[in-house]
Amino acid sequence: MKTEWTGDADLVRTVGRAFRAQAAAVAVISPGRELTAMIGAGSDSLFEIASISKALTGMVYQDATERCLVSPTTTLRELLPLENHGEVGSVSLCSLAIHRSGLPGLPPGMHPLRRNLKFLVRGENPYGDSLAELLDQTRGLRLGTPKPKYSNLGFQLLGHAVAKAAGSSYEQLLHDVLGPGFSTPFRAEDLGEADLTGFGRFGRPIAAWVGEAVAPAGGVRADISTMRGFLRSVLDGTARGLSALDPVADFTPRVGIGAGWITLEHRGRPITWHNGASGGFSSWIGLDRDAGTGVVVLSAVHKSVDRLGFRLLTEFTPTSESTT
Template identity: 80%
Template sequence: MDRAFRTTAPAAAVAVVTPQRGMTATAGSDHHSTFEIGSISKVLTGMLYRHVTELGLISQTTVLRELLPLEGHGEVGSVSLSSLAIHRSGLPGLPPGMHPLRRNLRFVIGGENPYGDSLVDLLNQTRNVRLGVPRPRYSNLGFQLLGHAVAKAAGSSYEQLLQDVLGAGFSTPARAEDLGRADLTGFNRFGRPMHPWVGEAVAPAGGVRATISTMRGFLRSVLDGTARGLSALDPVSEFTPRVGIGAGWITLEHRGREVTWHNGSTGGFSSWIGLDRDAGTGVVVLAAVHGSVDRQGFRILTEFAAPGTVPPSPAVNGGPAA
């Protein structure tokens, strides 16, 4: 079941999958429109990590220097992939070598992409990184390294491994020149168009793009058990009190039901994916505007997963605040 709505608000799309049906609603976009999904990229990377582990190509004790050229990089090479997958490696959120404050200033002033680095750039930026206490600490750097290390273990690039394992509809453009006509322009909350967040290095942590159709198909494969790397959804550690983490995926209780989820945000896009696995129901929300769509995602999932209810098809009217 598919619905499209005209709107002058930024483009948005919602997909809902239940045991009985799959639904998609769009506004200012269509099934070919490509969104930046931000940190939802991390749950994809987590599933790739678990898949490659299940193939026996890596293990729980595999460390970064076994897969990436990190000779002379000090402590970083000793970080285990398993600790990266649960944000417990001791790595900072970003490497100081990429000068994040300087880049953030250019992002705020001119809407520039704060990433854009190659894998070689990323590895050079980790040379002087020192590890902190291995406690839960959300790290983009950690998932960047995890994704590229897993790809090396599989003898592949990150994008190729992603497409081979989780679906050909995902893309990780390295340059703005790689974008096509279907790639949407994102906007900040004041309506200003933002530069696309592209780059080889950032792909596993926040550089994946997808259409709502791709996300709906992915959601269906996770719910019906055909997706690979599904053990990534199972919590193995506590991330914060009463919040568990698997490989990238977060699990918590919401209104008395267990929800496995993640969100994402780039300079011009917002995203949310969540599953009530007991109800066999999942939701994806994508919007071409910077902000949060968490409230909408949790609300839609609650409505469709509630026992004995048959909510109407999801509608996107006026953008992500629907």
């Protein structure tokens, strides 16, 4: 395994000073050039992109609305077998996409505290459920106030509901809409040699967070080549479901949300972004759409890379002086 940063010299100099990781990969696209840097990984090494999965799911959802497979007011019970599950069936897809459905972050029927304890003590994967098990966990679930509240459960249901509307699995729909480079393994046995092992903050290897149910909210894997190509397609406008990036509601004061994607002002410029963190991985994707610049950071360590992502986006965005 490589122990030194490799790739484009300008980017290697920047990220080599910024952080250390056992395995990481970074891609930058700006007008006229694309840069990649890697350590402990190749261009085809697969990382958990964690909650960046939600940004992909938002685009899959928007694409489905544009193709009239669903509408924003379509409810979950119209697509998933939730007829006898109570209030959860009445939730609309549009409310899920902007984290305003009234759903909790995770279903109580999942026993999240018990699972989190097993993860902390034994490093076990807390998200190995099937779709059928996830739906069963929502039985009798009561909705809260429909105000902004980040919900993994909401995006799990959104992704699987849209896939059902398309007559597909979530992974196949992801391939059809955004390309074949993304994977959503159900079991640890499904992982291959290219799948990296993630590590906790203190260096402990962490079991892969895999599972059918979690895929649309945090179970997608991708290599840096796939993420760079995806980033390019978003910046050049060829990606499907691009309207997911456009903010349609407030998420917090001065922070907007589209279908999964977050928008805010950073150093006086509007930035569209999402981050991710699983037990052993961290990730970040961000775009300055006006400047045509984007950054992806993938790390096989549970330690935030948000600060690096924002800094790289600032450093590699052309200034007004350099573009005149």
